[in-house]
Amino acid sequence: MAIFINGYLHPAPRHHHGLVKESILRGFLGLNYPLVCTAAIKRIYSVMRRYPGQVIVWDVIRAEVYNVPLSIGVEGHFSKCNIPYMRSAIDKLATSGLPIWLTEEDVHYGPNQATILEQVIREAHAHPSVNGIVLWSAWDSKGCYRMCLTDNNFRNFPTGDVVDKILREFFGAVIKATTDVRGFYKTSLTHGDYEVTVPDLDI
Template sequence: MENRASGGNTFIVAHSRKQMNDSISQKLHLHKDKLYTFSAETPPVTAVFRTNSGPQYAGAVFAESGCWSMLKGGLTVDSSGPAELYFESEDTSVEIWVDSISLQPFTQEQWTSHQDQSIGRTRKRKVRLQATDAHGNPIAGAKMAIKQNKLNFPFGSAISKYILSNTAYQNWFTSRFTVTVFENELKWYSTEWSRGKEDYSVPDAMLRLPSNTALQSAATIFYGTMEITNPVGLGAKATGGCFQKTRQLDGRTTLFMNEYDTIEKSGKGSASPDKYLQKLREIQSFLRGGGNLGIGLEGHFRTPNIPYMRSAIDKLAAAKFPIWITELDVDPSQPMHLDQVLREAHAHPAIHGIVMWAAWKPEGCFRMCLTDSNFKNTPTGDVVDKLLQQWTHAGLVGTTDADGFFETSFFMETMK
């Protein structure tokens, strides 16, 4: 271990390493009620906090050798107590250089305040209304009531084929959501039960749902995108070929690269934000820069690491592609986790829409249900309804001032 200087900058170097976790370390005391953001300039490494409950991964960076990279991440801990920060690299032949380490604690109130500020900047617009009489004179003290007919932010859930014949399902769904995706009905095993015999009658019927009289008000629930799922582990030619063929079939469609554990898991997995962006650049190169690309983040959360989720989306947002959460679910016994993830996603300016993976079926949902078989909300469904109320202007009332004006902030469409 030694200090080195280069270009007027001094940094720490771990050299002559024998094990993957041979690195610099720093003893700390972490608090259960805090959310921590973490950053450091490093070579390709993983940042780890050793706590009483075991190692907590704060983030990882994969970059070209010989240059500095910014590792961004975050963590929360199960209990307050001592911790030790260190860095891991499986290649023990390389030195670990570390500079500009930052660990910032936030209270839940501070974190929520930041979310509210972000929503105010990116999801809302200030408006000024004036009440006047028939002669154009301002009316002071007039009561103003504002109602928003539908949510502008694209928010929805997957649906199953059972919505075709179940009016209660249709009514429950369309009274809440503005976008959807089919759960399994467009997958090959649903459209080609026998080799060479394709049958698209079910998804075709689902696409025609908006023409049904009962669904006229929800005619915008279907959006035109195509996703290539879990491509990070595929070769460049295989993945690029899929995107190229899809672009040839429909050049107008946004092609989403859909992957899991990119924002859910803070370790050194194969789908980390850096690995995701590396694969996205491969696809761009294969397409020679053409095609409308999008970033799809599945969002199958276990115990959410909200600070890491924010830092991961920050890094992905630098690619300047639309980002959607495409298959969001949590452990249904922990509805507060759904609340945490939805609030963080909705507050992030780079998120263009959210789709939950909660399609109802008589035999049960994939993992998380929002409603029971009588279409009464489950606890996770209650979380959704509470947030929908907060994300609209239900019950917004006010009184005009002496000049007849009333000022407020509206949720308005901000995505181009």
């Protein structure tokens, strides 16, 4: 399962400790560039050394600045959907040549929430420069921030039905493959249960 690290360098004091917290906070408030850089570099290396090769994207500051590899993160909080505007905005960002991630994607609660969510996901997925979509829909028993996919018994809301339908449509294809000479085959799959069939047991 691909892992996405969100906001591990953040100006809010509660997210850091000791010298790093003090340096980052003082730097952001006082615009002390060398102090911010020093604290940020220490923080980045202290975290990244723990998870080498395990994380696909490091969201450094509030889904706005990425490093290793460099990408563009666009927060996706929607209340309505203007597809032509969304497409033109992504097109403009794509001129940078950098891969784009739609992060924190959610749709404000309303009668058209599921419809808008589907429109946004399909438009983002169809753009060749969009490398990933991260939904802002973490479940909480007291209620989600703006968009839940399930109720407290994990029964789908209409938004959850949309996500399941799109996952089946986009990623439900049957994969037929042959292993390499060492017996390995590598591919990218979404999180879930899979059935594997090996037709030739004499290998």
